[in-house]
Amino acid sequence: MSRNLTIPPNIPPSREGRPETVAVVALGANLGDREATIRGAAERIARLPLVTDVRLSALFETVAMRLDGPDPDAPGYVNAVALVTTRLAPEILLGMLHAIEDENGRERHQRWGDRTLDLDLITYGDVVSDDPRVQLPHPRAAERLFVLEPWLDLDPDARLRGRGRVADLAEELRARGDG
Numbered sequence: 001m002s003r004n005l006t007i008p009p010n011i012p013p014s015r016e017g018r019p020e021t022v023a024v025v026a027l028g029a030n031l032g033d034r035e036a037t038i039r040g041a042a043e044r045i046a047r048l049p050l051v052t053d054v055r056l057s058a059l060f061e062t063v064a065m066r067l068d069g070p071d072p073d074a075p076g077y078v079n080a081v082a083l084v085t086t087r088l089a090p091e092i093l094l095g096m097l098h099a100i101e102d103e104n105g106r107e108r109h110q111r112w113g114d115r116t117l118d119l120d121l122i123t124y125g126d127v128v129s130d131d132p133r134v135q136l137p138h139p140r141a142a143e144r145l146f147v148l149e150p151w152l153d154l155d156p157d158a159r160l161r162g163r164g165r166v167a168d169l170a171e172e173l174r175a176r177g178d179g
């Protein structure tokens with residue numbers, strides 16, 4: 001069969017801008033229909049522009065952590081982690097995560113208070129940032145089993161830049177009865 005060489009080959013047009021990067025996003029909810037909120041948020045992230053893939057972990061039931069420690073009397077959380085492949089810049093992605101929190105009726109009364117939806121950017125590729133608006137990796141991720149365990153569910157070999165293997169961090173927290 002002859003080929004018409006005037007028709008361009010089926011190669012996607014080259015795209016300017018940043019390369020695709022995998023971001024780790026932590027999801028948590030302890031008010032309302034927590035599971036539906038988490039699954040809906042992951043679907044919403046998947047529909048963001050310049051997001052090409054979202055893999056959601058299993059959902060974990062966890063005890064609410066307050067600033068002064070675990071509070072078994074507070075409404076429990078459903079936690080999960082999503083691996084998000086995106087060409088959005090980290091600060092833009094975080095802004096969009098905040099918008100999704102707002103769409104879900106997130107109110108900001110109290111640090112570590114109850115919430116319909118919390119979305120944290122845990123890592124964005126290997127990017128390190130101490131800008132208070134976008135700290136990367138998330139400065140409290142290594143102390144949070146409710147982040148590390150869902151992350152391990154998706155990626156047992158995960159590493160947290162500057163802190164080593166996520167599996168080792170989780171093991172230390174479990175051994176201390178912490179996190």
Ligand SMILES: Nc1ncnc2c1ncn2[C@@H]1O[C@H](COP(=O)(O)OP(=O)(O)OP(=O)(O)O)[C@@H](O)[C@H]1O
Nearest residue numbers: 111112118119120121122132133134135136138140
């Ligand atoms: N990597 C990050 N992920 C999420 N928020 C961040 C990050 N870096 C900086 N921030 C900023 O932290 C501020 C507080 O975020 P948020 O309301 O989610 O706090 P919190 O959930 O109560 O506590 P924590 O930050 O310990 O999870 C926000 O204004 C946000 O811009």
Ligand SMILES: Nc1nc2c(c(=O)[nH]1)N=C(CO)CN2
Nearest residue numbers: 028062063064065077112146
């Ligand atoms: N179990 C649990 N506790 C929390 C969580 C969370 O996601 N899960 N998020 C908080 C603020 O980011 C504070 N405490």
